Amino acid sequence: MKVVLGVSGGIAAYKACELLRLFTESGHEVRVVPTRDALRFVGEPTWAALSGNPVSTEVWDDVHEVPHVRIGQGADLVVVAPATADVLAKAAQGLTGDLLTTTLLTARCPVVFAPAMHTEMWEHPATRANVATLRERGAVVIDPASGRLTGADTGPGRLPDPPEIFDVCRAVLRGVPRDLAGRRVVVSAGGTREAIDPVRFIGNRSSGLQGYSLARTAVARGAEVTVIAANVALPDPAGAKVVRVESTAELREAVLSASDGADAVVMAAAVADFRPVARSDSKIKKTSGEPEPIHLAENPDILAELGARRAAEGQGPSVIVGFAAETDNVLANGRDKLARKGCDLLVVNQVGEGLAFGRPDNAATILSADGASAYVPLGPKDDLSDAVWSLVSARL
Template sequence: MSVLQGKTIVLGVCGGIAAYKAAALTSKLTQAGAVVRVIMTESAVQFVAPLTFQVLSRHHVFVDTFDEKDPSVVSHINLADSADLVLVAPATANTIAKIALGLGDDMLSTTLLATTAPIWIAPAMNVHMYENPAVQINMQTLLSRGVRFIEPGEGQLACGYVGKGRLAEPEEILAAVERHFKGEVRRLEGQRVLVTAGGTVERIDPVRYITNDSSGKMGYAIAEEAVRLGAKVTLVSGPSALPVPAGVELVSVQSALDMREAVLSRFEESHVVIKAAAVADYRSAVIADQKIKKKSDSMTLELIKNPDILQELGTLKKHQFVIGFAAETERLDEHALDKLKRKNCDLIVGNDVSQEGAGFSGDTNVVRIFDRNGLVEALPILSKKDVARRLLELTADRLPTKASES
């Protein structure tokens, strides 16, 4: 049975030549078993007649907020509440701006404000419009709120330009929606997942320490998504102000040595280990018992190397699937692949932290995922939750069907 069987998808269609693709998408979703409820903007009606979508979806099409078709319900609230997913395809720059600003001046925007279902957006517009800083900022805002984007393709656009902005093909959108609902099948059921997150704190004295810029957001997002997929999750975290995701066992640590002990003691029982923490490479050779007083114009601090936890895991692993992270500022592919091989990882996630949208403290990331054969997938700028979801999907694809088989 299709994973879309019985799922209600509210499809928002905006004004643009790509609206014709939304008709094909409606047909494919309906054939896959989904209940498709279409909302069109007034501009979309100029490109494709509502009757087209009514015939394809076998449901009334909504355009006017005040054209209530069923007196027993308020239409935009009923649509918002019934949705398992709200998909806007094609999404214009205007509609993206409305959603980012929280405007509700038509049927589609009011429904989007009212829904608690996941929201996906498939943009379609002129290449220069897509690259406009205002549009990019609006998309960044939505990404930080958990909205997912289906990236537009590159090619000949209706306006005559060649570039990025063409609506993803209906088959691509359908596949992405199916992957989303497959996640609800709890693909990591029975797997024990160990995740590390955050930076470590290496003490110099009782009031000073060495650390880094890691916020822990990536590791916490991975832990949260792994629980959603059915895994039993232990999160070993350095100091963080982030809330602990529901269903996750938290093990709080301070130093790299603390983290090493916590991870190694749980490694044998784990099926998947994801080392997202930014562990300090060095620690102070001597930790002073008392605050070090300022006595001279300079101070020399001797540092000694911390154990390489990921490399130890790569050496010790038997049945475990080990994933590392490589935060780089140059030659990302080369350094990430070298790290994967040296540390015997199954996958490694590389990100250039100097790139906009890929830093430690932000809500988004831009990553490239590698295995021993090279690049597996290059992800566009996404929310860290979406990066976590895709990484875990790739992991689930590579695991035995049952934990007992490992």
């Protein structure tokens, strides 16, 4: 596919080189359209060498080819990374003055903006209004990450990691609808850990890959996404707010807090059913005798609590989605869990050695409270994410 990579004048312009590589190595034809200021950070020869295509900032170059119209008309995707406050403002107001802004005005394909700027600029009412305008028009504006900025400053405004921007762009290129625009969703991911002592814990094999895929896909579909990440060692999904937790108690508190006012909650995390009754303050030493037994207590059932609160109070997320990882009697156990939990959808998948956990692919059956079911065959976890969000969107 033909991708236009717009690069505006921010220090994060150097990161766009990695994004360009990800596109070209995936077989996409990329035309880089930098602003004049962007070339002060990364020069034209670099963009031309990495893309294999000519680079220009001016509408007056190669006038006979009408580049200010043709580039946008022929693109399958336009992504601007980094997108400065200046470019966001010009795009929102329909202003032109160089090849990038004219390309944005003529493009009829999906457009993705990955903003990067200082926190004060990102949080300024003018920038927020411009972002809202672009989103209303159907553009995907990825919220920036929080972290180290230029100089000693730290805060929201950092360009997300290029691989995460690329994953959002891949979702847009595969044609996901913008059916979650204006919606707030919460996704739990990873696996909880229950401490035995300062060294050991009871845990599980969940990597968070499926939860993070759900988060990225929701961002691409226009949602405001909060991820409750339990012990996940993955880069933050671009455009999502990430809250990190460890134990089931911490996960419960974070999910219940984030779910206030949310349209949908997807509980993809693998939650420990039990925790040690007592936690040793020092490492338990091996002795010559039999080890002391570890007594367990049942953890709160977060999914059932979400459903019960909604039923009792008449408020809460419009759609609640649970996950059931089963080793045998998969569908029977799944249907029983769906009836007990009070959720709207339950994603049931078989787990075990070489299945689901830590793998890039997954297969599942999505059960519905109305008795319907949908089977998603083995494939990339993004396929299952697409199926889940399509069913959620239909219920919102």
